[in-house]
Amino acid sequence: MIDALTVAIGVTALALAAWCGFAAYRDEPTKDWHFIGMAVVSLLGIIQxxxxxxxxxxxxxPKDGTAIFxxxxxGAAACVPATGFLSLSERTRWGSATVAAGAVVLAVLEVRLFDIWGGGHA
Amino acid sequence: MPETSAGSRTPKAAADGARRSLGTGPGRLLVALYGVFTVAAASRAAYQLIAQFDRAPLAYILSAVSAVVYAFILFSLVRGGEGARRAAVVCCALELVGVLGVGTWTLVDRSAFPDATVWSNFGMGYLFIPIFLPVTGLLWLRRARRA
Known part of the structure; x- marks a missing residue:
């Protein structure tokens, strides 16, 4: 259950990163649709x-200890909401870039979480 | 496009005062990244210093130092103003020296580091972001002075 969730969040986080990265590339701030995307990823993080x-x-x-887990x-649950708030008050392409960076960090955290839990065989 | 772009055009915000915030525009991205690294380095150092200090004291103390440097730069970026900008320049330089120094040290003398620090192998465990971050920070702080 938790392994599947970890993979799902990793994939959606990367998708969000690509989407917001594209907005930054097109010189656009984050829009309503982006915030809906962030809400979905954030919700998954809270469920996790x-x-x-x-x-x-x-x-x-967990394989690597409870405290680290x-x-x-x-960290994973807070990552995207935090960068989302930063982009609320930065209505330029850099707000989008910030969310993209936060989503990439989340994807990295998911990879680490998979290891920490001892994913696959546990 | 009414929005300001990253290129040569100066942001509208520059017009309305000398005290331009360091945490807006591209600086916002830096705030986010320094925030992530402050949390990552601080929580890592805190856990390791408390739970397993004897295993690799040097590595854990260096992680704690990097956490302090990250936190100070984050604080300066958010605060803004010329004084904070200068302080941040010094800290970014210190950060760069730290990454290069610790990175080289970990390669030369592996036995001194039974466990990794944030800056081990030039930040390889963190996608090499620790080595790009101070360079980007210094570039941004230099541009913020001219604006």
């Missing part, structure tokens, strides 16, 4: 946080 905590609560143990879960 909840699922991760539930898994911990029901006896699951929780820290990465929180």
């Amino acid at each position: 946080l909840v699922v991760g905590l539930v898994q911990l609560g029901s006896g699951g143990t 929780v820290a990465y879960l929180i």
